Amino acid sequence: MTVQSVVLDLSVDQVFKQRRTEAYEILLLDATCGNLSLFVRCDEQEAA
Numbered sequence: 001m002t003v004q005s006v007v008l009d010l011s012v013d014q015v016f017k018q019r020r021t022e023a024y025e026i027l028l029l030d031a032t033c034g035n036l037s038l039f040v041r042c043d044e045q046e047a048a
Helices: 022-033 041-046
Strands: none
Touching: none
16 A cells, blocks of 8 residues: 545546445445345344
8 A cells, every 4th residue: 555645636536547346346245255244134123
């Protein structure tokens, strides 16, 4: 990781050329790999 100064214009795609992973892509990948830490179980939902 390196730190660099950038202009705050929210054009992240132009500054950082590598592809960013979308939130749903991470969620689906975690689900298919068996990582259920981002999901709520039925009993947890009812207790909340």
